[in-house]
Amino acid sequence: MxxxxxxxxxxxxxxxxxxxxxxxxxxxxxxxxxxxxxxxEAEDPERLVELCEKLLANTLIEDYEIQTL
Amino acid sequence: MIWxxxxxxxxxxxxxALHACEVHGDGARLIWHExxxxxxxDGVVVPGGFSYGDYLRAGAIARFSPAMEAxxxxxxxxxxxxxxxxxxxxxxxxxxxxxxxxxxxxxxFRCHQVELVEEISGExxxxxxxxxxxxxxxxxxxxxxxxxxxxxxxxxxEGHNSNGSARDIAGVTNERxxxxxxxxxxxxxxxxLTGSTDGLRVFERMSKVAA
Numbered sequence: 001m002x003x004x005x006x007x008x009x010x011x012x013x014x015x016x017x018x019x020x021x022x023x024x025x026x027x028x029x030x031x032x033x034x035x036x037x038x039x040x041e042a043e044d045p046e047r048l049v050e051l052c053e054k055l056l057a058n059t060l061i062e063d064y065e066i067q068t069l
Numbered sequence: 070m071i072w073x074x075x076x077x078x079x080x081x082x083x084x085x086a087l088h089a090c091e092v093h094g095d096g097a098r099l100i101w102h103e104x105x106x107x108x109x110x111d112g113v114v115v116p117g118g119f120s121y122g123d124y125l126r127a128g129a130i131a132r133f134s135p136a137m138e139a140x141x142x143x144x145x146x147x148x149x150x151x152x153x154x155x156x157x158x159x160x161x162x163x164x165x166x167x168x169x170x171x172x173x174x175x176x177x178f179r180c181h182q183v184e185l186v187e188e189i190s191g192e193x194x195x196x197x198x199x200x201x202x203x204x205x206x207x208x209x210x211x212x213x214x215x216x217x218x219x220x221x222x223x224x225x226x227e228g229h230n231s232n233g234s235a236r237d238i239a240g241v242t243n244e245r246x247x248x249x250x251x252x253x254x255x256x257x258x259x260x261x262l263t264g265s266t267d268g269l270r271v272f273e274r275m276s277k278v279a280a
Contacts, residue, residue, distance in 0.1 A: 009171070009206065010171075010174060010204075010233070012172055012173070012174055012175065012176045013172065013176065016176055055125070055129065055130075055133075056125070058126055058129070058162065058169055060168070060169050060206075060207070060208075061169045061171060061206060
Protein backbone atom coordinates (compact mmCIF):
# COMPACT_ATOMS: atom_id res chain seq x y z
CA MET A 1 0.00 0.00 0.00
CA UNK A 2 1.27 3.44 -0.90
CA UNK A 3 -0.09 6.21 1.28
CA UNK A 4 0.57 9.84 0.50
CA UNK A 5 -0.69 13.26 1.59
CA UNK A 6 -3.71 14.38 -0.39
CA UNK A 7 -3.13 16.89 -3.17
CA UNK A 8 -3.53 20.44 -1.89
CA UNK A 9 -2.63 19.65 1.72
CA UNK A 10 0.62 21.28 2.81
CA UNK A 11 3.25 18.55 3.14
CA UNK A 12 6.12 20.16 5.07
CA UNK A 13 8.27 17.00 4.87
CA UNK A 14 8.02 17.03 1.08
CA UNK A 15 8.81 20.76 1.03
CA UNK A 16 11.86 20.29 3.26
CA UNK A 17 13.22 17.59 0.97
CA UNK A 18 12.47 19.70 -2.08
CA UNK A 19 14.30 22.70 -0.64
CA UNK A 20 17.36 20.60 0.15
CA UNK A 21 17.75 19.28 -3.39
CA UNK A 22 19.36 22.27 -5.17
CA UNK A 23 22.12 22.39 -2.52
CA UNK A 24 22.98 18.81 -3.46
CA UNK A 25 23.07 19.65 -7.14
CA UNK A 26 19.67 18.17 -8.06
CA UNK A 27 17.95 20.72 -10.26
CA UNK A 28 14.54 20.57 -11.89
CA UNK A 29 12.81 18.45 -9.25
CA UNK A 30 9.49 19.62 -7.87
CA UNK A 31 6.24 18.46 -6.25
CA UNK A 32 8.03 16.28 -3.71
CA UNK A 33 5.65 14.43 -1.40
CA UNK A 34 6.70 12.13 1.41
CA UNK A 35 4.33 9.30 2.23
CA UNK A 36 4.62 5.75 3.55
CA UNK A 37 4.66 2.28 2.17
CA UNK A 38 3.12 -0.66 4.01
CA UNK A 39 4.14 -4.12 2.80
CA UNK A 40 2.05 -7.11 3.77
CA GLU A 41 0.91 -10.57 2.74
CA ALA A 42 -2.86 -11.00 2.67
CA GLU A 43 -4.86 -14.22 2.34
CA ASP A 44 -7.94 -12.24 1.38
CA PRO A 45 -6.93 -9.26 -0.83
CA GLU A 46 -10.61 -8.31 -1.10
CA ARG A 47 -10.44 -6.81 2.35
CA LEU A 48 -7.42 -4.58 1.72
CA VAL A 49 -9.56 -1.58 0.75
CA GLU A 50 -11.36 -1.82 4.07
CA LEU A 51 -8.02 -2.15 5.85
CA CYS A 52 -6.74 1.03 4.18
CA GLU A 53 -9.92 2.96 4.93
CA LYS A 54 -10.10 1.89 8.54
CA LEU A 55 -6.50 1.95 9.63
CA LEU A 56 -3.64 2.39 7.20
CA ALA A 57 -4.78 5.71 5.72
CA ASN A 58 -6.74 8.62 7.12
CA THR A 59 -8.78 9.43 4.03
CA LEU A 60 -9.46 12.97 5.21
CA ILE A 61 -5.80 13.83 4.69
CA GLU A 62 -4.27 10.93 2.73
CA ASP A 63 -4.77 9.03 -0.51
CA TYR A 64 -3.83 5.39 -0.80
CA GLU A 65 -3.03 3.02 -3.62
CA ILE A 66 -2.92 -0.77 -3.45
CA GLN A 67 -0.33 -2.58 -5.55
CA THR A 68 -0.41 -6.36 -5.83
CA LEU A 69 2.83 -8.19 -6.44
CA MET B 70 -17.50 14.87 39.31
CA ILE B 71 -15.19 11.87 39.09
CA TRP B 72 -12.87 11.83 36.09
CA UNK B 73 -11.19 8.85 34.50
CA UNK B 74 -7.85 9.35 32.75
CA UNK B 75 -6.92 6.82 30.08
CA UNK B 76 -3.45 5.38 30.00
CA UNK B 77 -2.00 3.87 26.84
CA UNK B 78 1.48 2.45 26.38
CA UNK B 79 3.37 5.65 25.52
CA UNK B 80 1.07 8.09 27.32
CA UNK B 81 3.14 10.62 29.27
CA UNK B 82 0.80 13.29 30.61
CA UNK B 83 -1.63 11.08 32.48
CA UNK B 84 -0.18 11.98 35.90
CA UNK B 85 -0.66 15.71 35.38
CA ALA B 86 -4.14 15.06 33.97
CA LEU B 87 -4.96 13.01 37.06
CA HIS B 88 -3.67 15.80 39.28
CA ALA B 89 -5.68 18.43 37.38
CA CYS B 90 -8.83 16.33 37.74
CA GLU B 91 -8.17 15.94 41.46
CA VAL B 92 -7.63 19.70 41.88
CA HIS B 93 -10.74 20.48 39.92
CA GLY B 94 -13.18 17.68 40.62
CA ASP B 95 -14.06 15.17 43.31
CA GLY B 96 -11.45 12.64 42.34
CA ALA B 97 -9.91 10.86 39.42
CA ARG B 98 -8.63 7.44 38.54
CA LEU B 99 -6.42 5.98 35.86
CA ILE B 100 -8.00 3.63 33.34
CA TRP B 101 -5.69 1.19 31.58
CA HIS B 102 -6.20 1.03 27.82
CA GLU B 103 -7.13 -2.66 27.91
CA UNK B 104 -10.04 -2.03 30.23
CA UNK B 105 -13.46 -2.16 28.63
CA UNK B 106 -14.93 -0.80 31.88
CA UNK B 107 -14.72 2.90 32.74
CA UNK B 108 -15.25 2.12 36.41
CA UNK B 109 -18.27 4.40 36.85
CA UNK B 110 -16.51 7.70 36.13
CA ASP B 111 -18.55 10.76 35.08
CA GLY B 112 -16.11 12.04 32.48
CA VAL B 113 -12.95 10.95 30.68
CA VAL B 114 -9.66 12.61 29.82
CA VAL B 115 -7.64 11.15 26.95
CA PRO B 116 -4.19 12.48 27.85
CA GLY B 117 -1.17 13.57 25.89
CA GLY B 118 1.89 11.57 25.00
CA PHE B 119 2.81 9.17 22.24
CA SER B 120 0.28 6.35 22.48
CA TYR B 121 1.62 3.21 20.79
CA GLY B 122 4.71 5.21 19.82
CA ASP B 123 2.64 7.30 17.38
CA TYR B 124 3.19 4.46 14.93
CA LEU B 125 1.40 4.74 11.58
CA ARG B 126 -0.19 8.11 12.49
CA ALA B 127 -0.52 9.80 15.87
CA GLY B 128 -3.59 8.32 17.57
CA ALA B 129 -4.34 5.82 14.81
CA ILE B 130 -3.75 2.67 16.84
CA ALA B 131 -4.98 3.91 20.22
CA ARG B 132 -8.46 4.40 18.81
CA PHE B 133 -8.87 0.62 18.54
CA SER B 134 -8.20 -0.04 22.21
CA PRO B 135 -10.99 -1.50 24.39
CA ALA B 136 -11.01 1.62 26.58
CA MET B 137 -11.69 3.78 23.53
CA GLU B 138 -14.75 1.68 22.67
CA ALA B 139 -16.03 2.45 26.14
CA UNK B 140 -15.20 6.14 25.70
CA UNK B 141 -17.14 6.25 22.41
CA UNK B 142 -20.17 4.79 24.19
CA UNK B 143 -19.86 7.22 27.09
CA UNK B 144 -19.56 10.13 24.65
CA UNK B 145 -22.66 8.95 22.79
CA UNK B 146 -24.46 8.98 26.15
CA UNK B 147 -23.46 12.62 26.71
CA UNK B 148 -20.56 12.17 29.14
CA UNK B 149 -17.85 14.86 28.93
CA UNK B 150 -14.67 13.74 27.19
CA UNK B 151 -11.53 15.88 26.92
CA UNK B 152 -8.74 14.91 24.55
CA UNK B 153 -5.48 16.77 25.10
CA UNK B 154 -2.71 16.82 22.50
CA UNK B 155 -2.23 13.14 21.61
CA UNK B 156 -5.70 12.62 23.12
CA UNK B 157 -7.07 15.14 20.61
CA UNK B 158 -5.38 13.16 17.82
CA UNK B 159 -6.93 9.94 19.17
CA UNK B 160 -10.44 11.46 19.28
CA UNK B 161 -10.08 12.72 15.70
CA UNK B 162 -8.86 9.33 14.50
CA UNK B 163 -11.77 7.70 16.32
CA UNK B 164 -14.22 9.95 14.50
CA UNK B 165 -15.48 11.46 17.77
CA UNK B 166 -14.22 14.86 16.61
CA UNK B 167 -14.05 16.35 13.10
CA UNK B 168 -10.78 16.98 11.29
CA UNK B 169 -7.22 15.77 11.68
CA UNK B 170 -3.88 16.93 13.05
CA UNK B 171 -0.91 17.19 10.72
CA UNK B 172 2.81 17.74 11.12
CA UNK B 173 3.53 21.34 12.21
CA UNK B 174 3.91 23.57 9.17
CA UNK B 175 7.53 24.37 10.00
CA UNK B 176 8.40 20.77 10.95
CA UNK B 177 9.55 21.85 14.40
CA PHE B 178 8.42 20.41 17.69
CA ARG B 179 7.04 23.48 19.47
CA CYS B 180 7.12 23.78 23.24
CA HIS B 181 6.08 27.09 24.77
CA GLN B 182 3.35 28.96 26.62
CA VAL B 183 0.53 29.98 24.28
CA GLU B 184 -2.38 32.35 24.56
CA LEU B 185 -5.76 30.97 23.59
CA VAL B 186 -9.10 32.70 23.15
CA GLU B 187 -12.22 30.83 24.15
CA GLU B 188 -14.66 31.27 21.31
CA ILE B 189 -17.89 31.54 23.37
CA SER B 190 -16.67 33.92 26.07
CA GLY B 191 -13.81 35.74 24.36
CA GLU B 192 -11.71 35.02 27.47
CA UNK B 193 -7.97 34.56 27.09
CA UNK B 194 -6.16 31.58 28.57
CA UNK B 195 -2.43 31.16 28.99
CA UNK B 196 -1.45 27.48 28.91
CA UNK B 197 1.54 25.49 27.63
CA UNK B 198 1.66 23.76 24.26
CA UNK B 199 4.17 21.09 23.22
CA UNK B 200 3.70 19.11 20.05
CA UNK B 201 5.16 18.20 16.68
CA UNK B 202 1.88 17.28 15.00
CA UNK B 203 -0.60 19.93 16.02
CA UNK B 204 -1.60 21.59 12.77
CA UNK B 205 -5.37 21.36 12.78
CA UNK B 206 -6.85 20.57 9.41
CA UNK B 207 -10.34 20.07 8.04
CA UNK B 208 -11.68 20.75 4.54
CA UNK B 209 -12.95 24.31 4.04
CA UNK B 210 -16.63 23.38 3.91
CA UNK B 211 -16.28 21.38 7.11
CA UNK B 212 -14.60 24.36 8.80
CA UNK B 213 -17.45 26.64 7.67
CA UNK B 214 -20.00 24.23 9.11
CA UNK B 215 -18.10 23.87 12.38
CA UNK B 216 -17.87 27.64 12.80
CA UNK B 217 -21.55 27.99 12.10
CA UNK B 218 -22.47 25.26 14.58
CA UNK B 219 -20.22 26.62 17.32
CA UNK B 220 -17.80 23.67 17.26
CA UNK B 221 -14.67 25.83 17.37
CA UNK B 222 -13.92 25.97 21.09
CA UNK B 223 -10.53 27.68 21.26
CA UNK B 224 -8.35 29.62 18.84
CA UNK B 225 -4.74 30.67 19.17
CA UNK B 226 -4.57 34.38 19.95
CA GLU B 227 -2.97 36.53 17.27
CA GLY B 228 0.69 35.63 16.91
CA HIS B 229 0.35 32.35 18.83
CA ASN B 230 -0.54 29.96 16.02
CA SER B 231 2.91 28.44 15.70
CA ASN B 232 1.89 25.17 14.05
CA GLY B 233 -0.05 26.50 11.04
CA SER B 234 -3.51 25.35 12.18
CA ALA B 235 -6.41 26.18 9.87
CA ARG B 236 -8.19 29.35 10.98
CA ASP B 237 -6.02 29.48 14.14
CA ILE B 238 -8.01 26.60 15.61
CA ALA B 239 -6.56 25.17 18.83
CA GLY B 240 -9.55 23.17 20.07
CA VAL B 241 -12.84 21.84 18.72
CA THR B 242 -15.92 20.05 20.03
CA ASN B 243 -18.37 17.59 18.57
CA GLU B 244 -21.82 18.86 17.57
CA ARG B 245 -23.27 18.15 20.98
CA UNK B 246 -20.41 19.92 22.77
CA UNK B 247 -19.63 17.10 25.20
CA UNK B 248 -16.44 15.97 23.44
CA UNK B 249 -13.60 18.50 23.36
CA UNK B 250 -10.15 18.15 21.87
CA UNK B 251 -7.34 20.69 22.11
CA UNK B 252 -3.62 20.70 21.36
CA UNK B 253 -2.35 22.87 24.26
CA UNK B 254 -2.21 21.35 27.74
CA UNK B 255 -4.67 22.68 30.34
CA UNK B 256 -3.56 19.95 32.78
CA UNK B 257 -0.12 21.62 33.01
CA UNK B 258 -1.69 24.92 34.10
CA UNK B 259 -3.61 24.20 37.29
CA UNK B 260 -1.19 25.43 39.96
CA UNK B 261 0.09 29.01 40.56
CA LEU B 262 3.52 27.46 41.10
CA THR B 263 3.79 26.76 37.36
CA GLY B 264 2.67 30.24 36.34
CA SER B 265 -0.98 29.87 35.37
CA THR B 266 -4.17 28.22 36.58
CA ASP B 267 -6.08 28.97 33.37
CA GLY B 268 -6.15 25.28 32.50
CA LEU B 269 -8.75 24.71 35.21
CA ARG B 270 -11.24 26.71 33.15
CA VAL B 271 -11.14 24.01 30.49
CA PHE B 272 -12.06 21.37 33.07
CA GLU B 273 -14.77 23.64 34.50
CA ARG B 274 -16.26 24.14 31.05
CA MET B 275 -16.45 20.41 30.49
CA SER B 276 -17.85 19.54 33.91
CA LYS B 277 -20.75 21.89 33.17
CA VAL B 278 -21.55 19.63 30.23
CA ALA B 279 -22.10 16.78 32.69
CA ALA B 280 -24.31 18.84 34.99
